Amino acid sequence: MAEFDTGWLYEAGIGENRAMLIESGMVRQIRLERPTGSARPGAIVDALFKDQWIAGKSGIIALPGGEEALLQPLPQGLTEGATIRVELTRAALHEHGGQSKRAKARPAGADSELREGPSLREDIAAPGLAWKQVQSHEDDSFAEYGWHDMIEQAESGHIDFDGGSLLISVTPAMTVIDVDGPLAPVELARRAAKEIALTLVRLDIGGNIGVDFPTLQAKAERTAVAAIFDQYMTANCERTAINGFGFMQVIRRKIRPSVVEMVQADKPLSAILQLLRQAERSGGTGELNMIVHPAVAAKCEHQPAWVEELSRRTGRPVSVTPNDIISISAGQIASI
Structure with a gap:
């Protein structure tokens, strides 16, 4: 990877996109993106004002997808049920133990153009730095950089x-x-x-x-x-x-x-996403079997499209075997 001395490496994974910023051959930052269905920061949308949170200062709004967000500051004269154009300033935070904090928003001008928030790939390309998308059939550049x-x-x-x-x-x-x-x-x-x-x-x-x-x-x-x-x-x-x-x-x-928050908030989810990445790069022929803790297997049951995508990318049948003896982070890959 000596030819890529400075810039972003990007990988479109199954259930998770990843990016790594390299500066003079050293890792400066890593990023994760997991599709959650929530609005992304930078999005400008029309929201429904539901009620006040702190009188005269902040309120609760419903975004187009039904997600709630905290609006601050609160425009004067805004009444319950009114539509207001807002800009998302912070994504929702899903904390360890299942607790969540609403996304945050601020009022946007009525003439502001509606838009989606930038994806991870769009975000890393915006500053004008070089970036390269890494494919699973290539050398594992992410692993090479730690x-x-x-x-x-x-x-x-x-x-x-x-x-x-x-x-x-x-x-x-x-x-x-x-x-x-x-x-x-x-x-x-x-x-x-x-x-x-x-x-x-x-x-x-x-x-x-x-x-x-x-x-x-x-x-x-x-x-x-x-x-x-x-x-x-x-x-x-x-x-x-x-x-x-x-x-x-x-x-x-x-x-x-x-x-840190992303990988710790839901450890079974983090475990299956890492194992999917490993399985995609595992090589070999025949059926690919992922042997995992039952909590990790449950994630696959809720997201069957991930297993289907792994099968499509590898050209191999894929199965998931729960095993309550192994730990959440110790999933294994076997060829049958």
């Missing part, structure tokens, strides 16, 4: 770096990053600051982020650690100073769920 390791990091929330580790925990209020390691506090914090800045961009983490560094008594040390974070943070954000307890808050605009 895709599987990064997805594992997102699933576990555990990221090792030289001298320490990060633990990423997603909560309804914020994404929390804890720093741990055997080094002296100031050296651990300095190394962690670089890794945290790179990780926020790499795993597409936005919104409200709390970072728990080791406690640093000296203000000069805290200032130096924050400066390292700023040096390696390539995305727009705001942050607080690191306080005496080692806590720093970072705010990034959030328009979609992070890779």
Whole structure:
């Protein structure tokens, strides 16, 4: 892949599209797109105003597909049942445990042209960077650049770096990053600051982020650690100073769920999507059998088109065998 030094790699997978930004031969960001039926950020649609959420400030609207969204700010004089043209500013968030947060929208001008929000492929092409679509019959460029390791990091929330580790925990209020390691506090914090800045961009983490560094008594040390974070943070954000307890808050605009949120929200779903990718690239002849945990098999039952698409792409019959002995993430592929 030396000939593709800078730009996006894109893969149209079964049930999931994937993208990876390469800069000077290094991975800077990964993205996932899973068709959910929800409106995408950037869409301009006509919505039905249902009722107020916070009087005079925000309200609930129904989008054309029936999905509800939070409208803010709330135009004066808007009455229940009225139609209003809005722009989607954030996708719906589906959290671990089945909880969801509505999409967010803001009023759009009445003369704004109706449009769909950009797809992942349209989004990565918009800035004008080079991009290349990867096909399953080609070398696995995503794997060559460490895709599987990064997805594992997102699933576990555990990221090792030289001298320490990060633990990423997603909560309804914020994404929390804890720093741990055997080094002296100031050296651990300095190394962690670089890794945290790179990780926020790499795993597409936005919104409200709390970072728990080791406690640093000296203000000069805290200032130096924050400066390292700023040096390696390539995305727009705001942050607080690191306080005496080692806590720093970072705010990034959030328009979609992070890779961490996506892969952790529904682990059986993430497992079958990864296995479908592996199966598509497995090669061989004869019937292709996916041996999976029953919860993963249930995902296939609800999405039979995925199995049909795998059969079409590989030219092989495909079957799914539930096995309650194996774990959710340990699905296997066998040829019959």
